[in-house]
Amino acid sequence: MLHLDAKPVFAPYESSATCTYTVYACADAQQYRQYLVQIEKQGFTLYAENSIENNLFATYIKDSCLVQTAFIFADRTVRVAVDTKTALYPNRPQV
Numbered sequence: 001m002l003h004l005d006a007k008p009v010f011a012p013y014e015s016s017a018t019c020t021y022t023v024y025a026c027a028d029a030q031q032y033r034q035y036l037v038q039i040e041k042q043g044f045t046l047y048a049e050n051s052i053e054n055n056l057f058a059t060y061i062k063d064s065c066l067v068q069t070a071f072i073f074a075d076r077t078v079r080v081a082v083d084t085k086t087a088l089y090p091n092r093p094q095v
Contacts, residue, residue, distance in 0.1 A: 019083040027078040032056060032071035035078065039067055048091055061085050 036058055040046070044060035044067060051057065054073035059066065066085040071078050 019081055021079070021081045024078040024080070025076065027071065027076055029054070029056060029071055029073070032069070032078050035080075036060075036069065039069070047088065059088075061088075 033056075039060050042062070044062040044065075047059045047061045047066075049056075049058040056071040058069045060069075061067075064085050066081075066083045066088075068081045068083070069078065
């Protein structure tokens, strides 16, 4: 789908009939943020984002496609799941 300047831990695999999941190793937060820019340039809209300590999470949607991403600080990986957009939790404003 898009290029992330890091090595996949293993080849992308289908975790279900509609979902492809990839884990990239040796990534950093800057590479993750650059990857999110690429997703947006492909016409995806940010649906939700969150951070927990040094871990970053974002969900993007476009038409019937969903891209969920996470940067995990502890093991320096970026995890990307691409799936069909099904039922999503309502996007609530931050309190």
